[in-house]
Amino acid sequence: MTIKEYPEVLLVEDREEDATLTIRALKKYNLINEIKWLEDGQQALDYLFGTGPEKVLQAIPKLILLDLKLPRVNGLEVLEQIKASDVLRSIPVIMMTSSKEDVDIQKAYSLGVNSYIVKPIDFMSFADCVKQLGMYWLMLNQPPKPTQE
Amino acid sequence: MNINDSQSTLSAMERQQQQQYRAYFDGNADGILVHDNSGRLTDANVEACRVLGYAKEELLQMNIADLETGLGIIAAQNEWAGLLKESALILQRDFQKKDGKAFPVEIHYRSFDRDGAAFYECIIKDVTERNLLRIRERNRAQILEQLAGDVDIFTIMGSVVRSIEEEDINSICTILLHDKATNTLTTGAAPGMPDFYNEAIDGISVGEGIGSCGSAAFSKQLVCVDNIGTHPYWAAFKELAFRAGVQSCWSQPILSGTGDMVGTFAIYHREPRTPQKADLDRIAYGARFANLAIENRRIRAELLEHKNHLEQLVAERTQALIHANEELETFSYSVSHDLRAPLRAIAGFSNIMLEDYGDKLDAEGQKTLNVIVSNALRMGTLIDDILSFSKLSRAEKVNAPLDMKQMFRSVFDELVKQESPERKIVFELGPLAPAVGDQAMITQVVTNFITNALKYSRNKPETRIEVSSVINDHDIVYTVKDNGAGFDEKYRNKLFKIFSRLHLDRDFEGTGIGLSIVKKVIDRHGGTVHAAGVPDQGASFSFSLPLL
Numbered sequence: 001m002t003i004k005e006y007p008e009v010l011l012v013e014d015r016e017e018d019a020t021l022t023i024r025a026l027k028k029y030n031l032i033n034e035i036k037w038l039e040d041g042q043q044a045l046d047y048l049f050g051t052g053p054e055k056v057l058q059a060i061p062k063l064i065l066l067d068l069k070l071p072r073v074n075g076l077e078v079l080e081q082i083k084a085s086d087v088l089r090s091i092p093v094i095m096m097t098s099s100k101e102d103v104d105i106q107k108a109y110s111l112g113v114n115s116y117i118v119k120p121i122d123f124m125s126f127a128d129c130v131k132q133l134g135m136y137w138l139m140l141n142q143p144p145k146p147t148q149e
Numbered sequence: 150m151n152i153n154d155s156q157s158t159l160s161a162m163e164r165q166q167q168q169q170y171r172a173y174f175d176g177n178a179d180g181i182l183v184h185d186n187s188g189r190l191t192d193a194n195v196e197a198c199r200v201l202g203y204a205k206e207e208l209l210q211m212n213i214a215d216l217e218t219g220l221g222i223i224a225a226q227n228e229w230a231g232l233l234k235e236s237a238l239i240l241q242r243d244f245q246k247k248d249g250k251a252f253p254v255e256i257h258y259r260s261f262d263r264d265g266a267a268f269y270e271c272i273i274k275d276v277t278e279r280n281l282l283r284i285r286e287r288n289r290a291q292i293l294e295q296l297a298g299d300v301d302i303f304t305i306m307g308s309v310v311r312s313i314e315e316e317d318i319n320s321i322c323t324i325l326l327h328d329k330a331t332n333t334l335t336t337g338a339a340p341g342m343p344d345f346y347n348e349a350i351d352g353i354s355v356g357e358g359i360g361s362c363g364s365a366a367f368s369k370q371l372v373c374v375d376n377i378g379t380h381p382y383w384a385a386f387k388e389l390a391f392r393a394g395v396q397s398c399w400s401q402p403i404l405s406g407t408g409d410m411v412g413t414f415a416i417y418h419r420e421p422r423t424p425q426k427a428d429l430d431r432i433a434y435g436a437r438f439a440n441l442a443i444e445n446r447r448i449r450a451e452l453l454e455h456k457n458h459l460e461q462l463v464a465e466r467t468q469a470l471i472h473a474n475e476e477l478e479t480f481s482y483s484v485s486h487d488l489r490a491p492l493r494a495i496a497g498f499s500n501i502m503l504e505d506y507g508d509k510l511d512a513e514g515q516k517t518l519n520v521i522v523s524n525a526l527r528m529g530t531l532i533d534d535i536l537s538f539s540k541l542s543r544a545e546k547v548n549a550p551l552d553m554k555q556m557f558r559s560v561f562d563e564l565v566k567q568e569s570p571e572r573k574i575v576f577e578l579g580p581l582a583p584a585v586g587d588q589a590m591i592t593q594v595v596t597n598f599i600t601n602a603l604k605y606s607r608n609k610p611e612t613r614i615e616v617s618s619v620i621n622d623h624d625i626v627y628t629v630k631d632n633g634a635g636f637d638e639k640y641r642n643k644l645f646k647i648f649s650r651l652h653l654d655r656d657f658e659g660t661g662i663g664l665s666i667v668k669k670v671i672d673r674h675g676g677t678v679h680a681a682g683v684p685d686q687g688a689s690f691s692f693s694l695p696l697l
Contacts, residue, residue, distance in 0.1 A: 015490055015493035016496070017490075017493075017497065018490065018493065018494070019497065020497075021494070021497040021501075022492070024501065028667075068486075069486055077152075097486070098481070098485065098486045098487075098489040098490050098493070099485050099486050099531075100485060100536075101482055101485060106555055119489075119493060119495055121489060121492045121525060121526055121529035122496055122522075122529075123493075123496050123497040123499075123500035123501075123522075124500065126493065126497060135214045
């Protein structure tokens with residue numbers, strides 16, 4: 001198993017339109033080759049912890065883009081479990097939401113989110129925002145070496 | 150003693166003194182007795198005879214000790230008579246009239262010598278009434294104190310009854326309370342009557358001929374039954390009364406200030422008895438005092454009930470408000486999430502269309518898409534503004550000292566960054582007085598004023614913005630003046646209303662929320678907002694903050 005088998009970016013987003021826009025922006029600037037898109041929090045947890053019915057192996061993406069409001073298990077709950085896991089904790093998690101609500105921002109940071117982005121309505125700004133995110137987290141940021149358990 | 154001898158030795162002056170004393174003695178309003186060293190009465194004036202019920206001749210055969218009841222203090226007078234040489238003496242004793250009736254007297258004692266022998270003058274005052282008044286005053290003060298405290302009404306009625314009984318030690322008093330619903334009387338206080346009696350009459354009907362109390366409550370008049378044994382009102386209760394040992398009953402209705410039947414106040418005696426004036430006064434006083442106590446406690450209970458009711462009402466309203474607020478919170482939360490997402494899709498996909506299919510669209514088609522995008526963005530701004538407006542009333546206001554000059558300066562510096570570098574802007578910041586207010590909220594106000602000043606003056610060749618402050622008696626007024634588009638003052642009252650605008654969006658974009666946020670913030674600070682303007686010449690906007 002090589003690292004190539006894993007997607008570089010995991011996108012958890014229940015709205016197809018937002019997912020399309022995000023993927024389009026990331027691809028537009030040639031920031032990624034692979035992206036895995038999941039539609040709700042439970043799918044994301046199954047995928048990351050290898051607990052789903054498909055019994056896939058645990059996947060460790062380089063970056064997780066997480067929407068806040070998700071069906072079944074919401075973004076904050078997913079974030080909490082990721083940050084509670086020794087294996088997954090070091091993956092940067094970017095919360096991308098429509099909400100400017102202070103309570104959400106506070107909660108996300110207290111759970112250890114790496115960035116909190118309020119998605120701009122304007123596509124140009126949105127694309128720019130995704131581009132900067134991708135550049136920083138996928139290219140500039142230096143993650144720790146994966147440890148052998 | 151030889152009177153002729155003594156008279157012959159008196160000087161003219163002494164004779165005159167003696168005549169003066171005689172006039173003082175006989176005409177005195179108080180009774181005066183004189184006795185010798187052994188207590189034998191040697192003189193008595195007219196008033197003394199009247200008070201004691203004896204003829205003067207009878208008194209002159211008696212000893213002062215014969216008049217005294219109880220302990221023979223005066224009988225032992227010769228033992229303490231020496232004291233009288235030094236000073237006057239006042240004694241409180243009980244005397245007995247000729248008919249055997251005892252009454253309290255106050256005796257002013259003084260001694261004098263006559264022909265070498267000691268005599269004693271006793272001025273006697275009947276203090277029955279004074280003593281009763283004292284008892285009444287003392288008891289009244291005590292009961293009023295109970296009324297002022299938390300003592301329950303039955304205890305207080307008991308005190309009222311006991312206080313009247315103390316004024317006439319042979320009497321037994323009761324209070325019955327009127328029950329409006331059943332038109333009956335129930336026992337309020339009757340500590341002097343036996344339990345079987347109280348139980349038997351508890352709940353008797355109001356009606357003529359139903360004892361003294363039932364009749365008094367019925368007629369709302371005083372009913373005095375002098376002899377229970379013979380009076381028709383008591384025919385049905387005679388045996389009961391005899392078993393309880395009472396033979397007369399006078400009952401006074403207790404009426405409220407508005408004339409409503411409250412109950413009855415009754416005085417019983419163990420023998421047939423006709424009320425005297427003092428008795429009638431006493432029973433009326435008892436009824437009045439009972440009413441005062443009952444009314445006081447009724448009002449107190451009503452107040453308590455009102456208070457509890459109000460408290461409950463306030464609690465309910467508060468709960469409803471909390472609930473409404475929570476709903477509003479949920480609402481604005483979902484607005485901020487759910488309304489924004491479709492807008493992003495509209496704007497985003499219009500952009501995708503422009504990027505991917507732009508070459509297939511003519512100029513009109515591209516313009517159309519741009520209109521879609523710009524309107525989606527405008528709606529986004531509108532949502533943000535509405536949310537911050539609604540959050541304002543819920544946000545907690547935290548007062549802190551504010552450096553207003555610093556605030557205006559940094560807000561301007563921040564906003565001017567967004568302007569094109571070619572724009573000519575003169576910003577005159579006067580010496581501003583510091584204020585007290587919520588940092589975040591007042592910053593929002595300042596931001597709004599400066600934003601407006603910059604926005605509405607952007608078509609001028611040179612923008613001038615002046616900020617100044619004036620300190621008044623009770624507040625500080627901050628004014629931002631610009632040389633921009635201004636406004637027609639006849640629309641001034643619309644300026645601070647939410648969603649209302651005085652300019653076309655085409656000329657100056659906006660949501661019509663900014664100034665209503667300003668007003669809300671300043672209202673919450675206890676200040677006022679003001680605007681003045683001339684079309685095309687400029688506007689000045691002010692807000693005041695109270696001096697704290």
